[in-house]
Structures are given as C-alpha cells and as structure tokens.
Amino acid sequence: MNEAAILLTERQGDILAQVQARGHRSIETLSKHFNVSAQTIRRDVNLLCELGKLRRVHGGVEPLRGGNLVYTSRRVLNLNAKLLIARRFGALISSGQSLAVSIGTTPEITVRELSDLSDITLLTNNLHTATSVCDREGWSVSVPSGQVRPGDHDILGPEAESFFDRYQVDFGLFGVAGVAEDGTLLDFTESEVASRLAIKRNARRSVLLLDQSKFGRPAHVRGGHIADVDTVICDAPPPAPILDALTAKGRDVLIAEATQ
Numbered sequence: 001m002n003e004a005a006i007l008l009t010e011r012q013g014d015i016l017a018q019v020q021a022r023g024h025r026s027i028e029t030l031s032k033h034f035n036v037s038a039q040t041i042r043r044d045v046n047l048l049c050e051l052g053k054l055r056r057v058h059g060g061v062e063p064l065r066g067g068n069l070v071y072t073s074r075r076v077l078n079l080n081a082k083l084l085i086a087r088r089f090g091a092l093i094s095s096g097q098s099l100a101v102s103i104g105t106t107p108e109i110t111v112r113e114l115s116d117l118s119d120i121t122l123l124t125n126n127l128h129t130a131t132s133v134c135d136r137e138g139w140s141v142s143v144p145s146g147q148v149r150p151g152d153h154d155i156l157g158p159e160a161e162s163f164f165d166r167y168q169v170d171f172g173l174f175g176v177a178g179v180a181e182d183g184t185l186l187d188f189t190e191s192e193v194a195s196r197l198a199i200k201r202n203a204r205r206s207v208l209l210l211d212q213s214k215f216g217r218p219a220h221v222r223g224g225h226i227a228d229v230d231t232v233i234c235d236a237p238p239p240a241p242i243l244d245a246l247t248a249k250g251r252d253v254l255i256a257e258a259t260q
Contacts, residue, residue, distance in 0.1 A: 011036075012044045013079060017213055019054055019063055026060035079109075081211040081235035081256070086110035088233050088256035089207060093171060095119050100164055100199045101129055102174035103154040103192065106209045108132065110173060123167055125160040125195060127153040156191035164198040172203025175210055178217030183226040183242045186219035193223030205230045212236040227251060 008016070011034055018033075019025050027045065031038045045061045048054045054061045086109050093099065093114065098121035101107045108129045111122065118138040124130050125144050134141040144163030146155040174196045178186040185208075187193045200206045208229040215238060226232065227245045231252040237243060238253065246253050 008048075009044075010080075012048060015041070015044055015061075016048055016053055019061055020213065020217070024057065024060055024062040029060075082106045082109045083113070084235050084256035084258060085209050085211065085233050086113035088254055089173070089209065090114055090116075092207075092231075093117065097121075097171065098123070098167075098169040099171040099173055100124065100167065100169045100203060101126060102196050102199055103152060103156070104175035106175045106211070107173050110209055121169070123164065123169065125155040125163070127155070156189070156195050160191075160195050161198040164195070164202050167202055169203050170205065172199040172206045174199050174206075174208060176208065176214060176223075177219035179210065179215050179226055179238075179242065181216060181239070181241070183245050184222050185224045185226055186217075187221050187223055188219050190221055193221050196223060200224070200229070207231045207233060209233050215239055215242070 014034070015025075015030060018030070027038050027041050030041045030045075034041065045054065045056065049056050049061065054063065082105065085106060089110050090113055095117045096119045099111075101111055101122060101124040103126045107124075108126055111124075111129050112132050114120065114133075115136070120136075120138070121140045121142075122130070122133065123142050127143065127148065130141050130143050133139055142163075144155050144160045146157055146159035148155055176185045176196070177188050177192075180186055185196075187196065206229050208226065208231070210232070212235055225245075226238075226242060227249040229251065231254060232238070232246060233254045233256055235256050237255060238246065243253065
C-alpha cells in the first residue's frame, strides 16, 4: 500500500496516538472511547496495521516494537494538540528574535506556524523544519553539516552539537520522546539527547513542547529533568508530581487550550 497516498482521518490519528501513548488497546475499549461500532474500529486498525504503524494482536492492537514511529506517522499524532502548542509559543516570540530548534514534529509544526513573523534567525538540525521556512522573506535559516538520518531527515552527532554551541539564541525549542513519572526527560538515542542539551545550554530561554501523551511514554535514554527547562508548553496540565516539581523551581507552565 502506498503510504503517501493515504490521508488518515482524525479518528485514525487519535487511535494511533492512544496506542502509542498507552500500549495495548482492545477493540472494545477503542469502540467505547470513540462511540463507534467495533466494526468501524477494526477497519481503522486494519488500515493502520497495513501501513505499518501498529501491530494487531488478539482482541486488539499494540505499538510496533523497536523504537519510534517513522517521521511521517508521528506528524499525524495528536495534530490538533500540536497546533495549539505551536500557537501558544507564537505568543512568546517576536519578529527580530532568534531560535534554535530540535528534531521532532512538534517543533517543526511550531516553527511553521510562525508565519506572521519577520527577521527571524533560525538554527536547526531538523531539515523538515529548515526546508519548510527557508523561503520566507527576512528569515535566516542555518543547518549543521553532517550525515542526514534517513526517514527523520535530521542531523545528529558531534557536528550538530558543535553547531549549536557556536551561538546564543533567544529561544531554544525542543521536544522529547517521553517524560518519566519522576520528570526525567527521555529520548531514543544518546545523540538525540546530546543535541537537545546543546540547544538548551545555548538558549536564553529553553522551551519544551509536548502533548500530554508524552507523560509516561517509555523511551530508554535519560537526558535531564523537566524542571531544568525554563518553560513547558503542553495541551493539558502535567501530572501533579511533575507540576509540583516545576512550580517548586519557578518554571513557567503554559497550557495550550482551544479558544472558544
């Protein structure tokens, strides 16, 4: 099946997000959650499995094993939440400022939504981000040298870390693969962590962008603590222990909510 020709519905994207965030989900549970028939859910699940995004098991569906979903699949996860997060960040930044932006779909979407700004200096190792805005008038877009990671279209490793270390920017913008119960930030590879930390240490204000599905999501490489970040933008309040840790450190927690 040609994945490029398939546009997921909002419900299918939400099913994908739920399974990725929570693990195994039964057909019955999904049917009740979305208030549709089990047959409808089976059709959605079968499509997602045919596209290689999920794996069918007896009575339900579970995430693929062995790491993260491909980039194009992650773009559709919690898309509405990512757009809300992007617009909330847009209220913080002004024309004429600089930002360093990490890998990941939420940072990419956030930068794309800054279409009203001019004279922006953007440093990024995410080629999806760079190519989506490099033609904007008045924007200066720079990327590091190095090998491009297939599928993700980003650059990791010493070259990327050295690149970010050569600058100081107004905002450092990044996401994570997951947040552990104790607030530890998690990613899938050491190079992803190193790149994110390079952005953080060279930004006057570090900003973590994450939707609520990242809380409790498993990934195996530790990389700092959520309370070390200046500002957290999420589409829902963090779990109480994490919110308490952020509050104790005086961090900004911004909830991106839909306007009525």
